[in-house]
Amino acid sequence: xxxxxxxxxxxxxxxxxxxxxxxxxxxxxxxxxxxxxxxxxxxxxxxxxxxxxxxxxxxxxxxxxxxxxxxxxxxxxxxxxxxxxxxxxxxxxxxxxxxxxxxxxxxxxxxxxxxxxxxxxxxxxxxxxxxxxxxxxxxxxxxxxxxxxxxxxxxxxxxxxxxxxxxxxxxxxxxxxxxxxxxxxxxxxxxxxxxxxxxxxxxxxxxxxxxxxxxxxxxxxxxxxxxxxxxxxxxxxxxxxxxxxxxxxxxxxxxxxxxxxxxxxxxxxxxxxxxxxxxxxxxxxxxxxxxxxxxxxxxxxxxxxxxxxxxxxxxxxxxxxxxxxxxxxxxxxxxxxxxxxxxxxxxxxxxxxxxxxxxxxxxxxxxxxxxxxxxxxx
Amino acid sequence: xxxxxxxxxxxxxxxxxxxxxxxxxxxxxxxxxxxxxxxxxxxxxxxxxxxxxxxxxxxxxxxxxxxxxxxxxxxxxxxxxxxxxxxxxxxxxxxxxxxxxxxxxxxxxxxxxxxxxxxxxxxxxxxxxxxxxxxxxxxxxxxxxxxxxxxxxxxxxxxxxxxxxxxxxxxxxxxxxxxxxxxxxxxxxxxxxxxxxxxxxxxxxxxxxxxxxxxxxxxxxxxxxxxxxxxxxxxxxxxxxxxxxxxxxxxxxxxxxxxxxxxxxxxxxxxxxxxxxxxxxxxxxxxxxxxxxxxxxxxxxxxxxxxxxxxxxxxxxxxxxxxxxxxxxxxxxxxxxxxxxxxxxxxxxxxxxxxxxxxxxxxxxxxxxxxxxxxxxx
Numbered sequence: 239x240x241x242x243x244x245x246x247x248x249x250x251x252x253x254x255x256x257x258x259x260x261x262x263x264x265x266x267x268x269x270x271x272x273x274x275x276x277x278x279x280x281x282x283x284x285x286x287x288x289x290x291x292x293x294x295x296x297x298x299x300x301x302x303x304x305x306x307x308x309x310x311x312x313x314x315x316x317x318x319x320x321x322x323x324x325x326x327x328x329x330x331x332x333x334x335x336x337x338x339x340x341x342x343x344x345x346x347x348x349x350x351x352x353x354x355x356x357x358x359x360x361x362x363x364x365x366x367x368x369x370x371x372x373x374x375x376x377x378x379x380x381x382x383x384x385x386x387x388x389x390x391x392x393x394x395x396x397x398x399x400x401x402x403x404x405x406x407x408x409x410x411x412x413x414x415x416x417x418x419x420x421x422x423x424x425x426x427x428x429x430x431x432x433x434x435x436x437x438x439x440x441x442x443x444x445x446x447x448x449x450x451x452x453x454x455x456x457x458x459x460x461x462x463x464x465x466x467x468x469x470x471x472x473x474x475x476x477x478x479x480x481x482x483x484x485x486x487x488x489x490x491x492x493x494x495x496x497x498x499x500x501x502x503x504x505x506x507x508x509x510x511x512x513x514x515x516x517x518x519x520x521x522x523x524x525x526x527x528x529x530x531x532x533x534x535x536x537x538x539x540x541x542x543x544x545x546x547x548x549x550x551x552x553x554x555x556x557x558x559x560x561x562x563x564x565x566x567x568x569x570x571x572x573x574x575x576x577x578x579x580x581x582x583x584x585x586x587x588x589x590x591x592x593x594x595x596x597x598x599x600x601x602x603x604x605x606x607x608x609x610x611x612x613x614x615x616x
Numbered sequence: 617x618x619x620x621x622x623x624x625x626x627x628x629x630x631x632x633x634x635x636x637x638x639x640x641x642x643x644x645x646x647x648x649x650x651x652x653x654x655x656x657x658x659x660x661x662x663x664x665x666x667x668x669x670x671x672x673x674x675x676x677x678x679x680x681x682x683x684x685x686x687x688x689x690x691x692x693x694x695x696x697x698x699x700x701x702x703x704x705x706x707x708x709x710x711x712x713x714x715x716x717x718x719x720x721x722x723x724x725x726x727x728x729x730x731x732x733x734x735x736x737x738x739x740x741x742x743x744x745x746x747x748x749x750x751x752x753x754x755x756x757x758x759x760x761x762x763x764x765x766x767x768x769x770x771x772x773x774x775x776x777x778x779x780x781x782x783x784x785x786x787x788x789x790x791x792x793x794x795x796x797x798x799x800x801x802x803x804x805x806x807x808x809x810x811x812x813x814x815x816x817x818x819x820x821x822x823x824x825x826x827x828x829x830x831x832x833x834x835x836x837x838x839x840x841x842x843x844x845x846x847x848x849x850x851x852x853x854x855x856x857x858x859x860x861x862x863x864x865x866x867x868x869x870x871x872x873x874x875x876x877x878x879x880x881x882x883x884x885x886x887x888x889x890x891x892x893x894x895x896x897x898x899x900x901x902x903x904x905x906x907x908x909x910x911x912x913x914x915x916x917x918x919x920x921x922x923x924x925x926x927x928x929x930x931x932x933x934x935x936x937x938x939x940x941x942x943x944x945x946x947x948x949x950x951x952x953x954x955x956x957x958x959x960x961x962x963x964x965x966x967x968x969x970x971x972x973x974x975x976x977x978x979x980x981x982x983x984x985x986x987x988x989x990x991x992x993x994x
Binding site (some may be wrong): 247249250252272291292293294302306315319320321322324325329330331332333334335338339343358360362382385386388431434490492493494495522524557559560561562563565578579581584585588589592604605 | 670710812964
């Protein structure tokens with residue numbers, strides 16, 4: 239199972255865990271320390287997988303992604319030897335940054351057996367609020383101005399009109415939402431700090447045509463409100479009819495280009511006659527599209543694949559990436575070549591080859607062995 | 617020179633620069649944007665060198681170190697090919713994290729020709745304050761409690777009794793300080809936020825036996841106050857007598873162990889009859905010792921080297937690192953072996969060899985060619 243918490247060092251604000259620990263389980267087990275691990279992807283994610291894909295979540299705008307929140311890794315290498323990427327200081331300039339070499343390498347460089355994670359202080363209070371905007375453009379402009387003003391939000395998420403409709407149809411949030419672009423935010427601190435951050439946020443949101451800011455009153459309401467965001471994918475899945483599948487994708491662009499790529503993607507979906515919702519980490523320039531399609535209908539499969547391809551092309555044209563937090567796996571290997579270019583792919587292949595000369599670790603993921611594209615071999 | 621700002625993308629909160637740009641110069645050139653690059657090492661540091669050593673500075677407790685603040689690098693590899701480590705999105709899970717592989721590699725893997733840096737919002741106001749503590753232990757305990765309470769300080773620095781005396785003797789701050797452990801802090805935000813953070817900080821500091829919190833009244837006073845911290849090394853250098861040198865070193869440990877290692881180091885210095893000051897990034901578990909010695913006196917040279925060695929040994933025993941922000945270079949190669957172990961050093965050598973098979977890039981830095989320790993070769 240490898241699902242143990244090995245050691246909690248509350249005074250150093252770190253915790254040592256095995257890879258099979260779920261992040262939600264970890265946080266409930268250490269809750270009495272007043273600390274938590276702030277990276278919050280899908281509820282079922284485990285730390286080992288989160289290291290593998292360098293994932294993130296709604297808290298990234300405040301706490302960063304996996305690469306910002308891992309202190310060290312213990313790794314078994316291809317030849318069976320075991321190493322630790324570094325000790326437990328938060329800061330180090332000692333040699334190559336092996337920790338971040340393994341994070342996001344999707345199991346292709348070694349097998350992670352133990353992880354030391356940075357912990358953050360649980361904020362005294364967390365307020366959850368929502369507000370609507372006439373367009374994704376307005377919401378995105380507001381988000382940019384908030385970040386540029388240095389207003390520290392706990393989280394800042396967007397769901398489009400379609401996604402809000404999906405949430406309504408899936409039910410379970412105990413209310414009916416207006417089907418318009420809606421921003422979900424967390425504001426953290428003590429009462430004084432929350433009041434001040436709220437004032438600053440509201441001012442900029444209003445200038446960008448937001449509706450009223452509506453706060454969850456109780457902890458239950460808060461959980462229900464945030465659940466609407468965290469369960470967006472499940473809402474979509476619950477609407478599936480027979481043979482329908484949901485294709486989810488994830489691209490990221492420089493912050494200011496987010497509304498443009500979302501609008502383009504929505505137009506594309508409409509032109510192709512597909513049904514898709516958009517939700518995004520608006521403070522990180524990162525969004526997800528959930529496209530529904532009939533897996534038995536070859537023309538729909540072709541359309542959804544074309545649509546997803548164009549989303550990546552648009553992202554790369556904007557100096558973005560084909561994946562902000564999901565990783566490459568098998569499905570995005572050709573996208574990675576388009577994004578990184580042959581020189582950078584060559585560097586990755588060389589690094590892989592130097593640590594795993596027989597390509598026994600998760601072969602075929604992220605990129606192919608050079609012999610498959612280059613008959614001369616490595 | 618390679619000292620140009622290539623492109624400022626204010627709406628994306630990033631800037632593209634050449635490696636010869638100084639961080640202070642960069643910040644004065646982009647000041648009208650309301651943004652700044654937050655990593656603040658010594659005043660003369662340039663971005664290229666900062667990338668090479670994965671440096672940091674007094675702002676790290678708030679904004680992180682170089683590895684948290686670089687979006688991408690353009691690198692010339694050993695074979696002359698050129699690549700970009702990634703595009704310009706803030707978040708990415710696309711392939712290996714090449715950006716952080718090159719950061720901190722001290723020029724041994726490639727030559728960085730262009731850097732995209734994350735920018736942060738200039739806070740509306742910055743307050744600078746100082747307070748004294750009866751001991752480093754009390755100051756460190758206060759710092760830990762402040763971090764564990766999630767109170768966000770702009771910076772939190774410590775100077776010991778000796779360093780405060782050095783500042784007095786060097787003059788230039790326009791006042792005489794009490795020669796006791798002194799904490800320098802920055803508190804940022806608008807008036808309301810600064811007031812609240814100050815209240816929270818003061819409460820915990822007082823519980824840990826701090827003196828009064830003294831704020832700089834004017835911008836000039838602020839600059840003078842912070843200069844006492846930033847020019848600590850120069851203060852020490854200005855006191856040198858004939859033939860005297862200053863040996864500076866830098867180790868980092870898990871946060872809670874900082875007072876212990878500082879006390880041990882101070883005792884060691886006293887036992888050896890050397891003169892040394894200590895200053896540290898108390899929120900990061902990272903400190904510097906500046907030891908004065910006579911370079912012409914072989915017994916003093918031996919003593920200072922022994923003292924520095926013991927500081928590293930102590931740090932490693934506490935799961936720390938031989939360098940928190942200065943890097944390995946030539947001087948700490950044996951320390952790196954002790955810290956990382958042979959398996960991790962082997963990984964670094966393999967990565968180096970795979971990207972620079974002839975070892976032409978900054979050879980002999982960070983670690984040696986395996987043939988120098990392993991006659992079988994690579």
